[in-house]
Amino acid sequence: MSDHRVVVVGGGAAAAGVVSTLERAGLDGQVTVVSDEFQRPYDRPPLSKSVLTDSGVQPTWLLAPDHRGAQYVLGDPAVGLDIHTHRVALSSGRLIPYEDLVIATGVRPRRVLNGDAADRAHALRTYDDALALRDKLTAGASVVVLGASVLGTEVAASAVQRGCRVVVAAPELDLGGRLLGSTVAAMLTGVHEGHGVQRWLGRSALGVDTTPGSDVLRIRFDDGTVLDADVVVEATGSVPNTEWLQGTGVTLADGVVTDEHLRVSSGIWAAGDVCRWRDDVSGQTERRENRTNASEQALIVARNIEATRNGSPMRRMEAVPYFWTDQYGLTLHVLGRVGHDDQLEELDGDLSSGDMAAIYRDGSGRLAGAVVVGRPRVLRELRLEMVKGRAASSAAAAPGA
């Protein structure tokens, strides 16, 4: 074995993907995973679903518990990086040398609440967060979920399943509106209402305070209103974990900026939620927070590490956007971009029946995005159409085209 050292900072899905792809490719060298968590990589999507609803659900490990293909440095966050001497500094004082470094530190919940009970509000990113929240989701408890996007609505659905009384409060006017488009968001809002979820929309939460002589929490909103709750969950967005890279020479702009090959600079790569790459077709930079993206980017980074070593061409980040969300037994597959401005070309079926396709095209008739529920063949066909569209745009944008 050569002494080529690949260091992956971060212990989530992107890290696991890099490790397993390098392993499958037979990397000649050593891989070290550095994480601030004490567990090896596990999957996060179940945290807002089965881990919240079912007691006794264990983490879904992304690499076998007895996996020997990498060294793990756990519970010891990276705090600095020297790109000239190729070393990562850890909180314990250890310095870890690398030839290739993969930055996969993900994001953390954005917290928005001030007030004397702010530390009693929950957020959800880790398995421990999920256990702490699950403990509080007892039947009859009143739960206010702040945030109407995918995470907030999943938490609301899980809390309903545990018999809680749930209010979703957010600045938006529909549940899931930002990512699902207004038509599907209105349907999703209807599904939540059908399960008894109340809406407290069009206002932003500012703070949460204790109430004298009781355990009830009081949430203050920017329009002067208040809501009382037993449990408060902040699902109010996320912040990339990049503080450890400040002043190191790595370009940061709401994430770690890379080129289309997910390369930050020679020997430094980024993957997953933290990665903001430059799309050579649109010329824009983009960051995606979803599970599929973490795996896709991990694969590209691992392959490109190999490619730079053996002189073969590097892969570009070309994957089309895709995520799923599970709520009340419905799985919504969201492909491409489903914004308010895209034209809804076709709406067939209905979300609540678990059988629906909402298809959006841009002004030139090109597939912009889709929300598909319960139609795997339609989803496959649309994904293929989008991949082909992307390939055509990519060829047209190539130098000399």
Ligand SMILES: Cc1cc2nc3c(=O)[nH]c(=O)nc-3n(C[C@H](O)[C@H](O)[C@H](O)COP(=O)(O)OP(=O)(O)OC[C@H]3O[C@@H](n4cnc5c(N)ncnc54)[C@H](O)[C@@H]3O)c2cc1C
């Ligand atoms: C509750 C929940 C539900 C989700 N559900 C879905 C879903 O249904 N569908 C979907 O598509 N996506 C879903 N996602 C998103 C998906 O899980 C993420 O996109 C994916 O986990 C990103 O992987 P990652 O490896 O980039 O980041 P993470 O999985 O966040 O991994 C980053 C790792 O880096 C560690 N770290 C951070 N800073 C440091 C440091 N300085 N030093 C060392 N380690 C550090 C973190 O602790 C963490 O272990 C969900 C996410 C959450 C939280």
